[in-house]
Amino acid sequence: MAYSDKVLEHYNNPQNVGSLDKDAPDVGTGIVGAPECGDVMKLQIKVDPETGKIVQACFKTYGCGSAIASSSLATEWVKGRTLDEALEIKNTDIVEELSLPPVKIHCSVLAEDAIRAAIEDYKKKAGLGGNPEKAS
Amino acid sequence: MPFLEDDARKAERASTLPRQDGSDVVDPFALLGLEPRPDLCPVELEKAYLNRSRELHPDRREGEDATARTAALNEAYRLLSDPWRRLAILCEMREPGVLNRCRELPPSFLIEAMERAEEVEAARGDLRKETELEARLSGELAALERKAMERFAAGDMRAVATLCHEARYHRRALEVLHDPGS
Numbered sequence A: 001m002a003y004s005d006k007v008l009e010h011y012n013n014p015q016n017v018g019s020l021d022k023d024a025p026d027v028g029t030g031i032v033g034a035p036e037c038g039d040v041m042k043l044q045i046k047v048d049p050e051t052g053k054i055v056q057a058c059f060k061t062y063g064c065g066s067a068i069a070s071s072s073l074a075t076e077w078v079k080g081r082t083l084d085e086a087l088e089i090k091n092t093d094i095v096e097e098l099s100l101p102p103v104k105i106h107c108s109v110l111a112e113d114a115i116r117a118a119i120e121d122y123k124k125k126a127g128l129g130g131n132p133e134k135a136s
Numbered sequence B: 001m002p003f004l005e006d007d008a009r010k011a012e013r014a015s016t017l018p019r020q021d022g023s024d025v026v027d028p029f030a031l032l033g034l035e036p037r038p039d040l041c042p043v044e045l046e047k048a049y050l051n052r053s054r055e056l057h058p059d060r061r062e063g064e065d066a067t068a069r070t071a072a073l074n075e076a077y078r079l080l081s082d083p084w085r086r087l088a089i090l091c092e093m094r095e096p097g098v099l100n101r102c103r104e105l106p107p108s109f110l111i112e113a114m115e116r117a118e119e120v121e122a123a124r125g126d127l128r129k130e131t132e133l134e135a136r137l138s139g140e141l142a143a144l145e146r147k148a149m150e151r152f153a154a155g156d157m158r159a160v161a162t163l164c165h166e167a168r169y170h171r172r173a174l175e176v177l178h179d180p181g182s
Helices: A005-012 A065-078 A083-087 A091-098 A102-126 B005-014 B042-056 B066-081 B083-094 B107-123 B127-153 B157-178
Strands: A027-034 A039-048 A053-062 B016-018 B024-026
Touching: A005 A065, A005 A091, A027 A102, A027 B107, A039 A065, A039 A102, A039 B107, A053 A065, A053 B107, A065 A091, A065 A102, A083 A102, A091 A102, B024 B066, B042 B066, B066 B083, B083 B127, B083 B157, B107 B127, B107 B157, B127 B157
Parallel strands: none
Antiparallel strands: A027 A039, A039 A053, B016 B024
């Protein structure tokens, strides 16, 4: 399958690969997986508690080019955003930006899930209540 | 002539199952004239495949869909030759949609999968480490398969579906170890 130029760009030169200390109080970690293909993706955010903005983001993904590109793009996009702003990133935005074909849409879903999981993890640590739907 | 036209027709009729979305999906077991069960041995599978191939061979059966039938048969054989695909197909036959319902894996499992992928990456290029890791992962995969067979026999399709998903990560890790190019 042919990858789009943007996917190749992120694949060959992925942004923000690495790890943050998952035990640090200002770091949120999200690990998600796609069982269809055995992909696994870890996305981490570092939040400034003063401003509530994401100051750093990194990822580690074992998967296809589209999964790597989706997570690379996701880390680029969340940086500088508040948590609520980061939650506005939708998988469809990633699909559009990377011109992902239908068979690779699940890669963008994985990236969106990873952002949500990382934010959820940070909120839990920071005592921000987490998902309001789950709060009673 | 030992070949019975009726048998082939019966098998064809029996070989489509209703899917969740209303469309029909081919039941590869029926196509090969086999009982739907997970513990098929390769020999009986091959025997069934060869028998059915003879019956459906375009030289014996006229008609334009003979080629399509042979292709379907080849596909059924390919699917059932893989024990994990076989288990996944059986799961869906027993409980349609179960694979999708069980697709969310526990975080502890995903952390393990991540660590395993890191281990594979670290072992790459070191033949001794690669061999050790391959042996360990193959052993773990075989244990998962035994567990899946047990859960299938117990009728717990959710457990089988989850194990099928978990095994995908082991299989993926082994694929990476086998393929020096990736």
